[in-house]
Amino acid sequence: MEAVHAIFYKSNGRLNLFGMIVAGIVLFIIAHLIVGSVSRFVANYVERHEIKNPKNMNQRRVKTITNILGNLAKYGVYLIALMIFFDLCRINTSTILATAGIGSIAIAMGAQVMIRDLITGFFIIFDDQYRVGEYVELAGESGYVEALNIRTTVLKDFDGSRHIIPNSEIRMVTNRARGAKRAKVVVPVNKNEDPDQVIAAFKEAVKKIKEIYPDSRTEIWGTTDFIPGGYEITAIAWGEPSLKFDMEYDLRKCLIQAMNEHNIQMPSVRYENAQKEVANG
Structure with missing residues (x-):
């Protein structure tokens, strides 16, 4: 038992480099499996909900909502896994943030942008402004909505180019896929x-x-x-x-x-x- 312990830990009881790598791989695999299970659960739940409400039933809407909720679950699970990894490695995250100085300000500003993207994305979904598969014009670009993610909207135009637009930059939406x-x-x-x-x-x-x-x-x-x-x-x-x-x-x-x-x-x-x-x- 001590021999196995020595493979992963230093003499001071902390994980060595090999132990950190193994812990990271194991946590990633577990997080990946959880994300897959949650995504399937969300897809099944949303589909059942739409079927119970025929007036709202639309495959594009189901796919869009599933993408958003699936991405939320993915980011949340991976963030928790990262915090567990830091804890296993005895890395004090609060100390890192406190001593980061200007870096912490940059992180805060980045988080602010992410929050704006997230909030805008939710309003796009709940206001049903557009769905995956619809042809729209956003932020000076036009194309079919290929993906509506937690932070971005991906458009694919006629020549196959993909335009990745942060949701917070979307000020006006022209949806050319509604009505005759x-x-x-x-x-x-x-x-x-x-x-x-x-x-x-x-x-x-x-x-x-x-x-x-x-x-x-x-x-x-x-x-x-x-x-x-x-x-x-x-x-x-x-x-x-x-x-x-x-x-x-x-x-x-x-x-x-x-x-x-x-x-x-x-x-x-x-x-x-x-x-x-x-x-x-």
């Missing part, structure tokens, strides 16, 4: 084409959008502007926010098919001007 969203396509038409016939052809064409997206609705706004050599007709489709770009692609495809079917011409002026620009370099 508009897909808009503007079609240039040759001036010699009869507007009534073109509009009738387009109205018939956009009926396909309703077949593809049952919850959508379409509109043809008619002639919305004059352009050199013709005029513009605007087509609109309203639908789920997540389907906006898909609806726009399909709406444009339907209109192109209608133009080919009815031999509707586009203004030749644009093509001629483009040729001149290419020729002039």
Whole structure:
């Protein structure tokens, strides 16, 4: 027994370097297991709560709340594990903080920022300003919410870049994932084409959008502007926010098919001007 004790402890009864390393590894493993168990418990609890309240049930909201509570548990458990490690190593944390001088001020300022991030994060969650998976604009950046953490919000934009934004820096939120969203396509038409016939052809064409997206609705706004050599007709489709770009692609495809079917011409002026620009370099 004394031989085993000597492996981990010095003669003065304190942990030696090997003992500290072993203690740190054991505490980390225990903390990691506890964090995993707590995270699973939180996920199951939140999911059951949402199911009992169908009006509030939303997978994105469940995922967002689970992330926040899971992170809270993670930081709390690891902090407790760290304090236990200091105690095992007989490190007086109060003495360290008292003698840190300017370092303690820096720590206090850092803690203040963390608290602001935490409080802002809670208001974001409880006010349901945005959820994981929604497309938003925050602090000058835009993208899909990939993660809403205890201190930060992570956005992923269209080119795959990730923007990590401290919650305390979020002053205004533009959520583009709530309510019906508009897909808009503007079609240039040759001036010699009869507007009534073109509009009738387009109205018939956009009926396909309703077949593809049952919850959508379409509109043809008619002639919305004059352009050199013709005029513009605007087509609109309203639908789920997540389907906006898909609806726009399909709406444009339907209109192109209608133009080919009815031999509707586009203004030749644009093509001629483009040729001149290419020729002039």
